[in-house]
Amino acid sequence: MNVEMSTIGKPTPKLDAADRVSGKAVYGPDIEISGMLHGAILRTEYPSARIDSIDVSQALSLPGVECVITASDIDTNNLGYRKDHPVMKGDEVNCIRDEVAAVAAVTKELAMEALKLIKVEYSPRKGIFNPFDALKTTAPQINRFNHDKEGNPNISESFHYEHGDMQKQKEKSTCVVSRQYVLPKVAHSCMATSNVTANYSDVDGRLTMYSSTQVPFLYQREIAHALKMKPSKIRVIQPIIGGGFGSKLDLHPFEPICALLSMKTGRPVQILYDRKEEFIASAIRQSMIIDLTTGTDENGNFTFREVKITKDNGAYTSWGARSSFVMMQTFSSLYKIPACTYNADAVYTNNVFAGSFRGFGNPQATFALERNIDLMADKLGIDRAEIRLLNANLPGEITGQELVYGTCGHKQALESVVKNSDYNTKKNGTTCSNRYRRGIGFASMLHVGGGAKIYPSDGCGTTLKLDTYGYLTIISGSSEIGQGSETILAMFAREELGIDLEKIRIINSDTDVKPWDVGVHASRTAFVAGNSLLGALKKLKHKLSSKASQLLDTVPEDLIYIDGNIQSDKTGDSYKIDKVVREIHFKTPHELCEVSYFYEPSSEFQDKQYKGNVSGCYAFASQAVEVQVDTLTGKVEVLDVYMAQDVGKVLNPLGLEGQIEGGVAMGLGYALSEELFSDEGYLLNPTFHDYKLPTTRDIPRIHFYPVETDEPSGPYGAKGVAEAPLVPTAAAVTNAVCHALGVEINTIPLTPERVLRALDGKQQINN
Amino acid sequence: MEENSFNISFTINGSYCEKQIPASLLLINLIRDELKLKGTKPGCMEGECGACTVLVDGKAINSCLFPAINITGREVVTIEGIPDGEKTLDSVQESLIQHGAVQCGFCTPGMVMAIKSFVEQCKTEGHLPTREEIEDSLSGNICRCTGYTKIIDASEALFDKSSGT
Numbered sequence: 066m067n068v069e070m071s072t073i074g075k076p077t078p079k080l081d082a083a084d085r086v087s088g089k090a091v092y093g094p095d096i097e098i099s100g101m102l103h104g105a106i107l108r109t110e111y112p113s114a115r116i117d118s119i120d121v122s123q124a125l126s127l128p129g130v131e132c133v134i135t136a137s138d139i140d141t142n143n144l145g146y147r148k149d150h151p152v153m154k155g156d157e158v159n160c161i162r163d164e165v166a167a168v169a170a171v172t173k174e175l176a177m178e179a180l181k182l183i184k185v186e187y188s189p190r191k192g193i194f195n196p197f198d199a200l201k202t203t204a205p206q207i208n209r210f211n212h213d214k215e216g217n218p219n220i221s222e223s224f225h226y227e228h229g230d231m232q233k234q235k236e237k238s239t240c241v242v243s244r245q246y247v248l249p250k251v252a253h254s255c256m257a258t259s260n261v262t263a264n265y266s267d268v269d270g271r272l273t274m275y276s277s278t279q280v281p282f283l284y285q286r287e288i289a290h291a292l293k294m295k296p297s298k299i300r301v302i303q304p305i306i307g308g309g310f311g312s313k314l315d316l317h318p319f320e321p322i323c324a325l326l327s328m329k330t331g332r333p334v335q336i337l338y339d340r341k342e343e344f345i346a347s348a349i350r351q352s353m354i355i356d357l358t359t360g361t362d363e364n365g366n367f368t369f370r371e372v373k374i375t376k377d378n379g380a381y382t383s384w385g386a387r388s389s390f391v392m393m394q395t396f397s398s399l400y401k402i403p404a405c406t407y408n409a410d411a412v413y414t415n416n417v418f419a420g421s422f423r424g425f426g427n428p429q430a431t432f433a434l435e436r437n438i439d440l441m442a443d444k445l446g447i448d449r450a451e452i453r454l455l456n457a458n459l460p461g462e463i464t465g466q467e468l469v470y471g472t473c474g475h476k477q478a479l480e481s482v483v484k485n486s487d488y489n490t491k492k493n494g495t496t497c498s499n500r501y502r503r504g505i506g507f508a509s510m511l512h513v514g515g516g517a518k519i520y521p522s523d524g525c526g527t528t529l530k531l532d533t534y535g536y537l538t539i540i541s542g543s544s545e546i547g548q549g550s551e552t553i554l555a556m557f558a559r560e561e562l563g564i565d566l567e568k569i570r571i572i573n574s575d576t577d578v579k580p581w582d583v584g585v586h587a588s589r590t591a592f593v594a595g596n597s598l599l600g601a602l603k604k605l606k607h608k609l610s611s612k613a614s615q616l617l618d619t620v621p622e623d624l625i626y627i628d629g630n631i632q633s634d635k636t637g638d639s640y641k642i643d644k645v646v647r648e649i650h651f652k653t654p655h656e657l658c659e660v661s662y663f664y665e666p667s668s669e670f671q672d673k674q675y676k677g678n679v680s681g682c683y684a685f686a687s688q689a690v691e692v693q694v695d696t697l698t699g700k701v702e703v704l705d706v707y708m709a710q711d712v713g714k715v716l717n718p719l720g721l722e723g724q725i726e727g728g729v730a731m732g733l734g735y736a737l738s739e740e741l742f743s744d745e746g747y748l749l750n751p752t753f754h755d756y757k758l759p760t761t762r763d764i765p766r767i768h769f770y771p772v773e774t775d776e777p778s779g780p781y782g783a784k785g786v787a788e789a790p791l792v793p794t795a796a797a798v799t800n801a802v803c804h805a806l807g808v809e810i811n812t813i814p815l816t817p818e819r820v821l822r823a824l825d826g827k828q829q830i831n832n
Numbered sequence: 833m834e835e836n837s838f839n840i841s842f843t844i845n846g847s848y849c850e851k852q853i854p855a856s857l858l859l860i861n862l863i864r865d866e867l868k869l870k871g872t873k874p875g876c877m878e879g880e881c882g883a884c885t886v887l888v889d890g891k892a893i894n895s896c897l898f899p900a901i902n903i904t905g906r907e908v909v910t911i912e913g914i915p916d917g918e919k920t921l922d923s924v925q926e927s928l929i930q931h932g933a934v935q936c937g938f939c940t941p942g943m944v945m946a947i948k949s950f951v952e953q954c955k956t957e958g959h960l961p962t963r964e965e966i967e968d969s970l971s972g973n974i975c976r977c978t979g980y981t982k983i984i985d986a987s988e989a990l991f992d993k994s995s996g997t
Contacts, residue, residue, distance in 0.1 A: 082937070083929060085937025086940050087871070092873070094874060095870035255936075255938075256938035256974065256975070257936070258874075258875075307873075308977060340875070340878065547935040548935065719931075722982070723982060726982065727935065752878060752880070753880035753881055754878060758974055758976065759979075761980045764967075
């Protein structure tokens with residue numbers, strides 16, 4: 066690994082950036098197909114109601130309306146991780162985003178007009194909007210498709226985990242801290258709103274979905290199940306995706322609805338949400354209440370954690386309910402911890418349902434955990450950096466949950482941010498003035514870094530074609546959602562084959578063409594798709610080197626790939642790579658320069674007790690955040706974010722920094738300004754005017770310190786990176802604000818109002 | 833188009849154009865649906881995100897709030913009209929690429945237009961903006977991917993280069 070690399074580690078602009086800056090990239094909303102209709106969805110007026118009748122006759126008679134469907138017109142299976150979600154709702158509605166009818170018309174305006182003509186009579190019911198109310202034995206069952214008869218009918222998913230001798234660790238504990246943390250609902254707010262274009266051909270019975278999904282093969286399977294079709298009849302094409310962040314991990318009802326409209330009309334149909342619909346109808350980050358008790362011995366060594374989590378699942382269950390699985394790892398395995406018990410319930414309510422969002426529960430878990438660490442440090446009188454360094458994970462550790470930390474940069478990351486933030490001169494508080502107070506806070510995080518085994522395969526396939534002009538086509542199962550994976554893959558190919566980036570093309574957006582991949586999630590693409598590509602490149606080079614060594618009268622080991630040539634290191638003689646391809650292709654052995662490779666990470670399924678090494682490797686990060694709080698207005702200004710992350714190896718510094726800065730900004734929104742408010746199941750602020758995303762004025766100086774641990778299983782030593790920067794940010798910001806003001810706040814966002822209330826009472830604020 | 837339709841003439845990306853439009857038509861819909869210029873993006877349709885930014889007589893506006901009828905006799909430039917010279921990409925676009933300021937890219941055309949307008953304005957006024965002023969010039973454009981730092985860097989670099997002139 067000491068060889069100087071030509072491409073890896075060098076700042077490389079995204080290959081697809083020119084298309085995007087020039088407006089030429091075709092996103093889902095830009096698709097127009099000849100004869101295309103526009104679909105629109107009528108959603109319920111009430112979060113909980115019986116539907117007494119639906120009359121679509123007036124809508125149907127509006128000229129230009131081609132099709133109106135309701136639940137009684139379709140024959141579908143339920144969607145979702147627990148198959149508890151009807152595509153359309155016919156007899157009852159359970160949350161404000163429920164789909165009651167859908168229209169296809171020749172223009173979007175006509176489709177919207179037709180929705181107004183549909184008459185629905187409801188008998189509203191008293192909904193349940195607080196998960197603790199839903200857990201009461203007197204509560205009615207909210208989702209009747211929850212067939213788990215043993216437990217509470219309003220629990221969709223329960224997780225129980227434990228390790229260690231809890232009794233013994235409690236006895237050793239001289240410092241115990243118990244707190245409740247309340248985490249809000251937040252929205253992905255992708256810049257492109259949800260969209261899909263369905264094109265059904267009644268000639269061959271094939272359905273083509275132009276979809277922004279992050280998981281095309283899971284999507285293909287699930288939509289086939291929903292529509293009672295064979296997956297082979299469905300082709301998923303991913304146009305350029307205008308932001309994902311986990312929102313496109315689940316199949317949502319509008320997608321099979323769009324397909325049904327196309328199947329019924331025999332024409333292509335597009336559904337495009339407006340921004341309000343995007344807020345109301347797309348799955349959000351789980352809101353939850355975390356009860357956490359933690360202990361240390363007299364020296365500050367962590368002893369135990371007891372965790373009880375109650376998540377607001379909303380009315381239906383998505384993959385997001387599985388985020389309890391990721392949160393479990395943070396509680397069981399971030400810092401050394403001898404004993405842990407963990408219970409998490411996802412509870413049905415009549416609120417909007419939650420889905421998957423970057424970090425997948427980890428920002429919530431890390432918030433609670435890192436707040437408790439500060440409280441324990443204060444109680445013990447130990448420095449807040451010191452207690453973290455004392456308990457930091459180390460390489461070679463096998464955690465209580467049996468996660469195997471081969472490489473582990475946790476302690477290095479902590480040391481880096483302690484040093485770089487100049488913490489030791491700032492820790493006693495820098496006085497600015499009576500009005501403005503400064504503070505500094507820490508948080509670390511643990512996340513999977515080598516994929517995550519949650520599906521029968523966590524693998525990715527790659528097919529390579531090197532043509533007679535020396536152009537390489539990489540057909541990868543993985544998907545580009547803006548994160549820069551295409552560029553990373555091209556860089557790998559350039560590194561190995563020595564051909565220009567301009568000669569490398571990536572095909573990764575068509576399930577008819579590309580090989581299997583489980584999808585974009587768990588920060589896995591560079592690691593899994595990267596390893597897959599390296600495997601394929603090795604096979605391709607074997608083919609090329611066999612021929613080139615004949616041509617150059619040498620052995621394959623002597624060959625180097627450089628500047629479009631295959632060269633003998635000994636003699637300096639070389640052949641152009643395309644000429645070698647022609648020799649293979651047109652002369653003996655008359656073969657194409659094509660190879661395929663499948664990579665499956667070495668991870669394993671966890672057992673029923675959730676023990677096992679679920680990822681190929683693990684990523685660690687630490688942040689130090691410095692804030693200045695205006696005690697008059699309650700406004701928090703984040704001055705500096707110091708971020709150190711174990712990335713294994715820096716592949717593309719430019720892309721990596723982009724992930725770090727973007728993740729931190731998203732974390733700052735979570736910490737300071739973002740919250741979806743709801744009242745009795747209705748969303749109160751479904752617009753960018755009222756839902757406050759960070760803007761250019763809110764961005765602090767972000768200092769990034771990559772920690773390179775050279776992960777042996779990673780491509781060139783790299784680990785997954787993209788979720789990490791978001792994960793610890795809200796915790797670190799809150800720790801900094803509490804440090805600045807000497808208050809205790811156990812919920813986010815830290816709005817001026819909340820900060821002022823904390824200052825007024827100097828009390829514990831968690832609502 | 834039935835009632836309340838009007839004839840308008842305007843320049844789009846340097847070409848003269850006449851259209852009959854309903855009075856209520858928004859500029860973004862004229863651009864995307866009538867002129868089929870899909871580079872201008874619909875982000876929020878309420879003037880909050882800036883993805884639909886275009887130039888009207890050189891000034892950046894949110895095309896989602898702007899009645900199309902108001903462009904009569906005016907010059908509209910969309911992302912497809914940048915650059916206007918021989919080059920395939922404008923210096924603003926080059927700078928965004930080189931600084932790694934593009935991820936999903938849905939906000940990018942709007943960013944390009946906002947930066948372009950600000951650069952031209954500063955040039956006209958002979959003003960070298962501070963970083964805070966650059967941040968302000970982009971505060972109406974939301975990006976969910978990049979965290980803005982690289983977009984601000986990309987804009988700032990344009991001024992570094994031209995500061996001598």
